[in-house]
Amino acid sequence: MESWPPGGSGPAEAGPRLRGLRGADLAASASLLSGAGAGAEAGCSAPAVAAVLPAGGSGERMGVPTPKQFCPILERPLISYTLQALERVSWIKDIVVAVTGENMEAMKCIIQRYQHKGISLVESGVTRHRSIFNGLKALAEDQPNCRLSKPEVVIIHDAVRPFVEEDVLLKVVTAAKEHGxxxxxxxxxxxxISPSxxxxxxxxxxxxxxxxxxxPQAFLFDVIYxxxxxxxxxxxxxxxxxxxxxxxxxxxxxxxxxGSPDLxxxxxxxxLYAAESIIKERISQQICVVMDAKEDEEHVGHRLEEMLKNELNHVKVTSGRDLQQIILEQCYNFVCVNVMTSDFEETQKLLNMLEESNLSILYPVVVISVQFLDYESVPFGQKMENLMQIREFAKEVKKTNILLYGLLVYYPQWETGLLKAIVDLVFS
Amino acid sequence: MESWPPGGSGPAEAGPRLRGLRGADLAASASLLSGAGAGAEAGCSAPAVAAVLPAGGSGERMGVPTPKQFCPILERPLISYTLQALERVSWIKDIVVAVTGENMEAMKCIIQRYQHKGISLVESGVTRHRSIFNGLKALAEDQPNCRLSKPEVVIIHDAVRPFVEEDVLLKVVTAAKEHGxxxxxxxxxxxxISPSxxxxxxxxxxxxxxxxxxxPQAFLFDVIYxxxxxxxxxxxxxxxxxxxxxxxxxxxxxxxxxGSPDLxxxxxxxxLYAAESIIKERISQQICVVMDAKEDEEHVGHRLEEMLKNELNHVKVTSGRDLQQIILEQCYNFVCVNVMTSDFEETQKLLNMLEESNLSILYPVVVISVQFLDYESVPFGQKMENLMQIREFAKEVKKTNILLYGLLVYYPQWETGLLKAIVDLVFS
Structure with a gap:
């Protein structure tokens, strides 16, 4: 059983850069929640919370054949973002999704591909209310052969509201426990207006x-059932x-x-356009510049860092030692600078680490591999081959949702204008 | 005085690729409008129509310091898109915009820079209703020293609804004439819901x-005044x-x-993200490939055309003769292929025509200049200089809202993969 209040429950953010109420605020709300339960020991009795997501809609208002909850955003279906937002909240035990029989297999594939946990599927009804009712029935104890157990509080949310934050979920659950x-x-x-x-x-x-x-809305389970x-x-x-x-x-x-406008x-x-832009903005706020540990590169790296810092909140420069940690912290953007090597060794190392980390399952990872080459001493033909080589790499890693771009800086003396070109590429 | 019904009024679309009710449908609605006016001669009496745009809001909900009507979309303020949507409707005679004293100068600059016509400015009030009232006062005949004349019907619209179509404007005006x-x-x-x-x-x-x-809403002027x-x-x-x-x-x-969801x-x-994506989608639906009239180029051009047609509705290939007409039809995207020349002559010609046309005043124009070069016979250094030259061009034309990209295809034999690279560049 996970600890309660949720403020103290392990790694703060499983989802990438989605803001949430943290630390003191969260603990305060949580103790309010515990205190409201009759006979609960303050600060340690977690109410059993489940969520029901009606997802049987046909998306007719969207004007596209795909139901909107399955429309892709950065190639991942919208509903997967919503599931991610709910499953990163440690105190939500079960998530029941109601989908049409027709979409049941597709939904199973989504759960498997994006590694969602704790999801149960039920068949949706012909209306939203009937779908929610089916979800509640699956949670009620009186259903035979059901692995789910009846929660104290149930959250009802929409599959098409992907930006729900932990703080508002906690607020509605707390208030539902008190008010029903x-x-x-x-x-x-x-x-x-009302028309005649x-x-x-x-x-x-x-x-x-x-x-x-x-x-979201939340209810004492017995009330809404x-x-x-x-x-x-x-x-x-x-x-x-x-x-x-x-x-x-x-x-x-x-x-x-x-609630906030995010709801x-x-x-x-x-x-869909707006959602894509919001997600892109969030995952592009952090960038890591990877350098190999030579003198001049440090110089290049730190100048690049300065320029990037004008545009981005989180810029890190590493020689590779703490790369594992940076990947764990869910940085999705990398510039890999190769000055001394000619075989993209650093880039290859980074790509291997990224593939092992599974980071790119949920969001695309962007890697820009920059190679500075001495114009006078290296024959052009050989370098073109290098560029072709990175094109082959790029094809390969694209299958795992890593977008690799190669940039060959072929110049007797690199200059600030070229760094600017890298910055431009980052933002294109 | 412009002709009425509006279905027959000259060039169909002054604004770029904004859908509207056209031809027969429009004529039908228009004759309905004419018929409704007491004593009007069917099909020739145009009601005098003006529009009032309250634009005094502070944009507090946006969470940004700039009032939302002045927020840039593709570097142009939102309100300019709304003005464009109204002024391309030939039967709207006057547009009165209510802005705060503080923003009066900025608004004048916007009108001048984007060459808006028939706009009058009044000072806004502290509330939306007071701003609209100020706009109506400016249209009322009893105001001294006013160049505006009282319209029969007045449209009230918001500065922050840029996608209003002519058909819905016509529908509300027609209905206002009949119902008031x-x-x-x-x-x-x-x-x-209603909270307690x-x-x-x-x-x-x-x-x-x-x-x-x-x-939009519309009123008989005397009623709303x-x-x-x-x-x-x-x-x-x-x-x-x-x-x-x-x-x-x-x-x-x-x-x-x-109304449609566009409202x-x-x-x-x-x-703002959504609006930007919608505008980008609209102006990127049409592309023109410019070739010089040599045999191999035609070949390249038509293969490029085929590939682009998989993605876009309107792809044209021209050897330059009908370029003037294509620019007039408001195509915003060009790929300029130079096979035989090495000095970007075709590109330079295109850029000159674009600059003369003023096409880029309202939307950015994208030009991709592709140069195919013989790898074995042309020295690399010389070609690098060519690329640097196009960088200089690009800097220059960016001032006039033309975005120029250079692509050097330096290869013994170009292949389909390289055409694919051009297609990718078009969509990046």
Whole structure:
């Protein structure tokens, strides 16, 4: 069993560079959560938390044939990012995903390929509510042959909200334990109106008095399961709001939690563009320059470091000794500078370490291999062969999601302009 | 005075590749509009239409210091895209933009730099409603020293909705002429809820019965001006909805028009990412390969054309004769292949034509200059100098928003792999 409160639970971030509430703040929220449970020993009783992800949608609003939860972002399906965001939260024990029978095999492949853990699959229903109900049934103890156990609190989230943070998950779980139900909300972006039957304005709602109901939501399991068991077929067919079911059938007024803009739902094609840009921005904030330990290279490396620091938050220069640690810390961008060697030895070493680390399973890793060559003493033809060689490397490692670029700096004397060219390449 | 209905009004698209309702459909909608005007001669009486754009917002939700309407997308401020979308509609006579005194000079610079026409500036108020009211006052005939004349119909749009199409503008104007007021709506993405004072759920709204009120909206000028003149200070301070004012003060029930997803409002940083991707996608759909008229080149050109056609909708190959026409049709991407010449003559010619055309004022133009060189007969040093020369060109033309890339194919015999490299470069 993992320790509770979650603030003290091992490595802070399993997922790459996704911000989360950490340390003191998290511990404070967690002890609030423990204190709220009747008879719980403060600071050590972890509530059993599971999550249900309805993922049976057809994505018709996206205007593309692939359901949006399976649309690729940097070649990985959207739902895998959402699973990653949930599974890196150590105190979520089980994640139940509801998918259509048609997509069941595809979903199994995604789980295997991206090495997701603790995921159970159930068949989705024809509506969102029916899919969630199927997920809850799988968690309820009264199901035969089920490896899952009934949680105290269940999170309901959307497969198409990949940027959910640990802090908001903790807040809704804490509030659900106290109030029975809780959900994230956001201010309305547009005014909401009610049309009359003839397609004209009947009335408009005061924007300040209303909120958009977003995800995640959390419930005491018994509350939401009871609500789903009691609710009508009409609710299951046409309803959209779990908080409403808890209110209508269990008289539980959900606590509303202000969420961050990150909670938005990927709905339209433009949202896929936005998600891709956000992910790219996050994984490109850190870069590592690898040098072999010779004098001039250090010089090149540190000047390159200075230039990169103007653009990026985290720039590291290493001679290779602490490379393993840097890879463990999930750096996805490398510039490998070879001054003295002509056979890409350093680059090869880096590529081997990257392949062993499995770092590139979740995100593409970019490696720029730079070779400085003496224009006057090295014959051109030989160097062209070197470049062709790196093209072959590149083809090979691309299969493992490593993008290798070769840059041959063939010049009597390298100059600042060339370093600038490397910086430009990093940002292209 | 420009002709009406707008379906027959000269060049179809002044703006680049922004889809719009054209030809027969547009003419049909337009004659509907003409028919609705009392006493109008069908098919020839154009209603006077103006637009008001409130642009006084501070962009606090974006989390960046620049107000969102001035945030750059491909280095051009967002509001310039919105102005472009409105000014390419020939039947909108005047556009009034309300900006803060602080941003007045910046706005003048934007209008000048991007050569916007028919724009008038007024000072914005402290709220959106007050800014719109200031815009309407400038259009009302009772203002002294005003070059603007009172329109029959006024469109109200947001500076941060750059993708508005002519068809939806025509639909709201047509409906406003008939009903007095009209506005675009969209289905709700999230359920809307009403919180109680203690931050818990009071009730949730049935999603199917409500809509998000979007922009553009349009009004008979006299209706909306009357509404603004009569409305209370409370409305002007806290209200968000023009349709509501028309209903409350003039008893006009606005006609609601289903809009496309493109109408969304750039609100958060992710929306800027999305907008940039959408614009990039639009301007990169068309590419032109320029060859000089020698035998082998034709061969290279047509193989390149085939490969590009797998990825792009519009690929043209020209030997340069119809280049002027292609530039006029607003193609933003060029591959210039020089096989026989060694001095980038073709590229230089293309660059001159582009600079004369002013094509790059609104969007960056990308030119990839490819030079095939005989590996065995041309000395390497000389060719390096050529590459350096194109770097100098590139620096020069970048000032006019033309992005020039040089590609030296230095090989005894070019092969398909190298063409693939050009295709890759096009998409990078």
């Amino acid at each position: 139900a809780a959900g994230a909300i956001r201010p309305l972006v547009s005014t909401v 039957v003839d397609g004209c304005l009947d009335h408009s709602l005061e924007r300040a008095r209303h909120r958009a109901s977003e995800m 009871e609500a789903y068991q009691q609710c009508s077929d009409y609710d299951l067919e046409f309803g959209t709001e779990c908080l409403h079911l808890a209110l209508k059938y269990c008289h539980i007024k959900a606590k509303l939690i202000e 938005w739902k990927v709905t339209y094609k433009r949202d | 007021a009209a506005g675009a709506i969209r289905p709700l993405v999230s359920t809307v 004072v203690d931050g818990c759920l009071d009730h949730s709204l049935e999603r199917a019965r409500h809509r998000a009120s979007e922009m 009357e509404a603004y003149q009569q409305c209370s200070d409370y409305d002007l301070e806290f209200g968000t909805e023009c349709l509501h004012l028309a209903l409350k003060y003039c008893h006009i029930k606005a006609k609601l028009i289903e 969304w409002k750039v609100t958060y940083k992710r929306d």
